[in-house]
Each structure stands twice: as structure tokens, then as C-alpha cells.
Amino acid sequence: MSVRTAIRSRSIRLLAAVVIAVLASGLIHTPAAHASVSYGYISGASTVxxxxxxEGTLKRGGSYAYTNATALWQWILYAEGLISKSGIDCQFGPGTETATKQFQSRYGLSADGVVGLNTWKTADNRLSLTDSSYPEADVVTYTGKNGGKAVFNRAKAGESYYSFRVDPYNWAGAAYFAASRYCGGF
Known part of the structure; x- marks a missing residue:
């Protein structure tokens, strides 16, 4: 083995050891993947x-700004009395951002207008299992601080994705990758 090859081999081993040590020390932190985003839908199981x-982050100009996931968040804002039903348009625009800040202020959160983990967790606390007698889905209700309600279905199979009613006969899955054709018509 040549001196050059020995030095290169030792350098590679040293670099690998440094990378492993840095990762093990926690100096480089990679955020945990959001389970529901990887499924493609807002989802849940067990305790509502x-x-x-x-859940993934929803914000104005973000990756999921025009999706059914945003529409589900808007249903929560509607139940809180912070937007009108016509404001449920699947678009995380200025009105949704303002209503999100109002929601965050109402519950003592930092009012940045971004639906991150703390905002989602706060919404969790207002969910209740309304009816689990249907074989295909649970009925889950979000109850706003002033008593307003939003009703969702949570599928019982697979990743247990959430859906919301779009008309008397149809439901739309709360997808991170698409907006319903019903957007703006609730």
C-alpha cells in the first residue's frame, strides 16, 4: 500500500469517526418526520x-398552503368563531393567518400565525370521540371555546385519516397533497 493510499484511508476513517461523534453528541439534530405528512393525510389513532x-406545519406560503389539510384547520377556526364558513377555501391566506393568530392568542400561545406542533396540540385538547359505532369511521367533534363545533370522520382502517363533510353526501380526506374540488363552496 502506498503512503498516499494509507493517508487517504486514515483520513476517511478519521472523518467518519468525527461525523459519528458529532451525531451521537446531538450537536446536529435532524427534526423528526411528521408521521401524518408521510402518510399524506391528517391522521390519528387510539385516543383522539x-x-x-x-401533524405537518401549515402556514401562509408553505408547502401545504392550498390543501385539504388547510381546510381541516379552517374548520377548526370556524368552530372557534374566527372565520366564516365561506372562509373555508383550502387556502392558507391572510385571513387564515390572522384567524390562526387569534386562535393562538386565545389559548396563550405565541401568535405567529403558523400552525406548528404547539398549535396542533392545543387543538387536540378540544377533540372528542362522538360516535365509534360505525364500522368504517369514528365521528370526532372539535368544540371551540365558545361552543362552536366542527365534525370530522376518522377512518378506522390503515392510517386512520381524517375527513370533513363537503356536502350532505360527500366527505373529503384531509390531504396534504391536494385541495378538494369543493374548496370555496362550503
């Missing part, structure tokens, strides 16, 4: 009051 704790 912990369903939203691993």
Missing part, C-alpha cells in the same frame, strides 16, 4: 386528544 400532535 393526541391525533394532531404529529
Amino acid at each position: 386528544t393526541d391525533d394532531f400532535g404529529d
Whole structure:
């Protein structure tokens, strides 16, 4: 083995050891993946009051700003009396951002207008299992501080994704990747 090859081999081993040590020390932290985003839908299982704790971030101009996931958040804002039903348009625009700040202030959170983990967890606390007698889905109700309500279905199979009613006969899944054709018509 040549001197050059020996030095290169030793350098690579040293670099690998440094990388492993840094990762093990926690100096480099990679955020945990949001389980529901990887499923593609807002989802949950078991106890409903912990369903939203691993959801993706919703914000104006963000990756999921025009999706059914945003519409589900808007239903929560509607139940809180912070937006009108016509404001449920699947678009995280200035009105949704303002209403989100009002929600955050109402519950003692930092009012940044971004639906992150703390905001989702606060919404979790207002969920209740209304009816689990249906074989295909649980009925879950969000109750706002002033008594307003939003009703969701939580599928019982697979990743247990959430859906919301779009008309008397149809439900739309709370997807992170698409907006319903019903957006703006609730």
C-alpha cells in the first residue's frame, strides 16, 4: 500500500469517526418526520386528544398552503368563531393567518400565525370521540371555546385519516397533497 493510499484511508476513517461523534453528541439534530405528512393525510389513532400532535406545519406560503389539510384547520377556526364558513377555501391566506393568530392568542400561545406542533396540540385538547359505532369511521367533534363545533370522520382502517363533510353526501380526506374540488363552496 502506498503512503498516499494509507493517508487517504486514515483520513476517511478519521472523518467518519468525527461525523459519528458529532451525531451521537446531538450537536446536529435532524427534526423528526411528521408521521401524518408521510402518510399524506391528517391522521390519528387510539385516543383522539393526541391525533394532531404529529401533524405537518401549515402556514401562509408553505408547502401545504392550498390543501385539504388547510381546510381541516379552517374548520377548526370556524368552530372557534374566527372565520366564516365561506372562509373555508383550502387556502392558507391572510385571513387564515390572522384567524390562526387569534386562535393562538386565545389559548396563550405565541401568535405567529403558523400552525406548528404547539398549535396542533392545543387543538387536540378540544377533540372528542362522538360516535365509534360505525364500522368504517369514528365521528370526532372539535368544540371551540365558545361552543362552536366542527365534525370530522376518522377512518378506522390503515392510517386512520381524517375527513370533513363537503356536502350532505360527500366527505373529503384531509390531504396534504391536494385541495378538494369543493374548496370555496362550503
